[in-house]
Amino acid sequence: MKLFLVGALLLLSVYASDDVIVYGDSSWDDGIKQHEVALVKFYAPWCGHCKRMAPEYEKAATKLKANDPPIALIKVDCTIDKETCDKFGVQGFPTLKIFRNGEVSQDYDGPREADGIIKYMRGQSGPSARELTSQADFDKFLSQDDNAVIGFFEGESKLKDSFLKVADTERDRFRFGYTSVKAVLEKAGFTDDIVVYPPKKLQNKFEPNEFKYDGNYDTDKIKNFLVHETNGLAGVRTQGNLFQFESKPLVTVYYNVDYVKDPKGSNYWRNRVLKVAQDYKRKVHFAVSNKEEFSSEIDEHGLADRKESDKPLVAAQTSEGKFPMDKPFSIENLKEFVDDLLAGKLQSYMKSEPIPDNQENLKVAVGRNFKELIIDADKDALIEFYAPWCGHCKTLAPKYEELADKLAEEDVIIAKMDATANDVPPLFNVKGFPTLFWLPKNDKQNPVPYNGGREVKDFVKFIAAHSTDGLKGYDKNGKKTKKSTDEL
Template sequence: MIGAKTAFFATLLAVAYGAGAVLEYTDGNFDDLIKTHELALVKFYAPWCGHCKRMAPEFEKAAPKLLANDPPVALIKVDCTVEKTVCETHGVKGYPTLKIFRNGVVAQDYDGPREADGIIKFMRGQSGPSSKELNSVADFDKIIAGDENVVIGFFESESKLKDSFLKVADTERDRFSFAHTSNKDVLKKAGYTDDIVVYVPKKLHNKFDSNEFKYDGNYDTDKIKNFLVQETVGLAGIRTQGNLYQFESKPIVIVYYNVDYVKDPKGSNYWRNRVLKVAQNYKRKVQFAVSNKEEFSQEIETNGLGERKDSDKPIVVVLTNEGKFPMDQEFSIDNLQQFVDEVLSGNAEPYMKSEAVPEEQGDLKVAVGKNFKELILDSDKDVLIEFYAPWCGHCKSLAPKYEELATKLKDEDVIIAKMDATANDVPPLFEVRGFPTLFWLPKNSKSSPVPYNGGREVKDFVSFISRHSTDGLRGYARDGKKKKKTEL
């Protein structure tokens, strides 16, 4: 009853404040109203904040679904440029700051996704027990009639599988919805007794996939987790920003179009069925997925499909360990089949974002997408490579020192190089999450780059390179000190 009253009260408030399903609280009412919610996610924001503006529509999309959750989850926003007291009370120092409240008390900082689907999954995972117990056929029918996959454990009696299922539910509640039952009527209707089954929502049913995915392993929790992540999305899963962890294997074929099972389920299924028809020919060899164009607009650009993103038909990229392969042909079943075959057979050229190859190189070598393999990976020298961004302040501070280092070591058996990571594709071998990022590549093991985390003065670089150079430096000892002329 508490959940129903809270949901009703939250809905009335939403209408009263004219802000859709996202509630807006103030200094005057925050302390009183936050107590009325069993679970709430509060966004402390500033109207001028760019990150806040990007998150706002995602918050609005997630709010009505979370209000309809059982128990309901309230999404609340507080404008810290106006409501300064409550923001100071909760230690808000940056925007947006997100906090999870339980019955009016801060439970934890929110560190989950910031797009609608991810927010919904994360917050549903925070509400109620990690696995909901189904005590009747009505409970079972209601939960499988939802709009998301649900993982249900069927247990006739106590078992090791049940124990493992509940442990997995505790650790994976942010990713999946769990339920379990020992009710005889439910077991009879479902036809399972000591099993774990993932039910696919009706809107995603198709003639190519099963509507249920049954776990066939033992009670090993890691195997259960692997099953949930790897084997429950079907032949062409709906890939969103919130479930990317289920689409990490390669090769993978990603088909982008206006996927929207709320506003246009018929159109969404029309194109997905055509992808499924091709995907069935590559079971366990290639993963297929469909993604919303708007949600992945930046990825579309990165994958070389920017010029085709306004196409009325789906656009396609195949990602392999060798690179990314955007499909130039207009989408059709035959063209998709042919293109995937071309990529798998090695007859397609990978796309590479690249600046023009420099006509001349100085002491500091400039790597771009098109010359990276030749200049860096295929060279017979050790390499220190910097990945930078032109707008990065730390990169600008490093630039003159890095130039000096390159000049100082120009006659040594080492390449000092840099690459603009915003204008060129960074090879998959390197994990670049911030700028500048530097790697050391010994000439005999270029496939195992070593992150450079040392000092950023010239003497620090020289000291590091002296110690780690494969054959030693002619002008410097292993301790980084310059050799005397008699030693040269």
């Protein structure tokens, strides 16, 4: 009876929640050693980040369990199994670590959604490029549900050397395989080539079922090919492959893309996008994305009130801003939308506070007046992007206002913008608060990040040194000048 209870307890401490393995203090030491490569999530049930990550982690676990070789996704509840969490210095949740043969290999710093986790962890398992030694190996490699990057090499070559180097650096983004088997090469019809094969579910009648690299053995050119030329006419854009969809203009069609639960429905709408996309090669880039996965992006494009529509939603991103399609989705409406986008006939969507009725010395920029107030003005400008909740911004606020008062008579605009309530123009890379940029009046398209001191005298000195026409009341070193005789 005692042995039965021990066995039952052990089973309770090691079980699968879907395909995520759960280990506890009593099962950790023996369990973790069983896995050649494993990703472990140390979490707390009350943690909001953990709750949001949980379904993505479970989706990734299911796919990685079927990987060749399998990759285990494990979780440890730190509110129960404190000894294990303390052993690995867990202080915040979730904490993720990669283990190899029972030992910590590294902290996990990859994406936290399913597609990104899968790609990142596949890159941690086995060689960076798998050798395919038979036709069966080749067919199995192609059968998975993401792009297969395959090198065909009759023997040693410079292209093969470059291919393997690229595989080493890009293994967490793409899945690489290579073969020198004569029968495989003959059947595929390639000899010294790199070819990308989309999964069968994405193959269609509008484009080839393979993408062949036509460049030389330059590794940067191979990487560029993989990133920018293997999505096809309308790739499936996810949170895990955003790096492949940075070219503009980009037209994204949002609907319930799900190639696991509804492949037929997913292709029904994608085929309509493809039909339009084939007429705009090299001019416009297209993608399809899951509505739920990109819910916040849909909001940012001004389509929040149409999320319940049973038809796809459409929005474009260009260097000029964001453009939602107002009409219901159809092939004809999508084509008209793209034509109008290229012709510059569309009005961009902009999240914006109301334009202030009155402006003080410290100008308030919002989405709707930014171009007129900052870009079009024939003056130099210093702009601060801030967040109302930011402590550093609150500390800067009185000094920044004093600066605006000091330079009120100068040929320079001192302005601020709440970056949480207004769309930040694409020109500006704002990742933290406060972020400040200097814009010379003759070169507003190339804002200069301000990284100097944040005292009033620091700002004055910087502006005096960089102002296009100089300041009337300050010399180039930011020192006040004496009033002229005429002013006495």
